[in-house]
Amino acid sequence: MSSIHSETMRKHLKLYFIMGSINCQRHPVNVLSEAIAGGITLFQYREKGPGALMGQANLDLAKQLQKLCREHHIPFIVNDDISLAMAIGADGVHVGQDDESASVIRKKLGAHTIVGVSAHTFAEAQQAIQDGANYLGIGPIYPTQSKPDAKEVQGTGLIQELRTKGIDIPLVGIGGITVDNAAAVIKAGADGISVISAIANAASVRDAAASFI
Numbered sequence: 001m002s003s004i005h006s007e008t009m010r011k012h013l014k015l016y017f018i019m020g021s022i023n024c025q026r027h028p029v030n031v032l033s034e035a036i037a038g039g040i041t042l043f044q045y046r047e048k049g050p051g052a053l054m055g056q057a058n059l060d061l062a063k064q065l066q067k068l069c070r071e072h073h074i075p076f077i078v079n080d081d082i083s084l085a086m087a088i089g090a091d092g093v094h095v096g097q098d099d100e101s102a103s104v105i106r107k108k109l110g111a112h113t114i115v116g117v118s119a120h121t122f123a124e125a126q127q128a129i130q131d132g133a134n135y136l137g138i139g140p141i142y143p144t145q146s147k148p149d150a151k152e153v154q155g156t157g158l159i160q161e162l163r164t165k166g167i168d169i170p171l172v173g174i175g176g177i178t179v180d181n182a183a184a185v186i187k188a189g190a191d192g193i194s195v196i197s198a199i200a201n202a203a204s205v206r207d208a209a210a211s212f213i
């Protein structure tokens with residue numbers, strides 16, 4: 001069982017910023033700092049893709065970003081890398097369908113750790129809930145440039161389906177979300193939105209984050 005209350009989780013999910021060094025045109029610490037100033041409510045360190053930092057450099061950047069999040073009371077989630085999350089005492093992890101299940105991760109990291117799972121179908125969502133996920137990431141809602149191996153674009157259909165069928169787990173939409181299309185994701189029943197490029201690539205990271213709020 002997890003000790004994180006669903007209503008607390010929903011609040012954290014409101015504006016969930018995801019980023020790694022390859023998503024940044026400036027130093028990631030500066031980008032995250034501006035995003036926090038703009039009002040993000042949750043952060044995921046996702047150091048993935050060609051040119052991603054490895055080893056000590058990855059660990060060092062994770063610690064720098066975690067420190068910044070701690071200073072601003074923003075929970076710090078690590079994408080996929082359970083060992084990194086354990087090494088630095090992250091607030092949570094986010095995993096995909098090819099990773100270990102939420103129940104196995106929970107055993108490793110403890111009841112207090114936030115565990116998020118990406119789900120692309122109703123069955124995957126049901127399984128993640130059964131395994132004890134704290135929240136689901138549903139996507140890609142719209143076309144995305146940030147994940148080359150993203151599944152087929154699904155619009156807001158799965159979010160609506162989950163809510164219509166009475167599934168009330170905290171969830172976020174992800175993939176191609178911008179200020180212009182974010183409202184539809186919330187309207188469909190999401191508690192929040194996850195964003196990489198619309199914040200990380202913006203001319204003003206702070207203003208971009210603030211505009212979502």
Ligand code: 3NM
Pocket residue numbers: 018118137138139140141143144145146147150151174175176177194195196197198
């Ligand atoms: N996961 P952007 S889409 C990390 O569908 C990620 O599970 C997705 O980046 C999924 O906001 C995606 O730049 C990329 O489109 C989101």
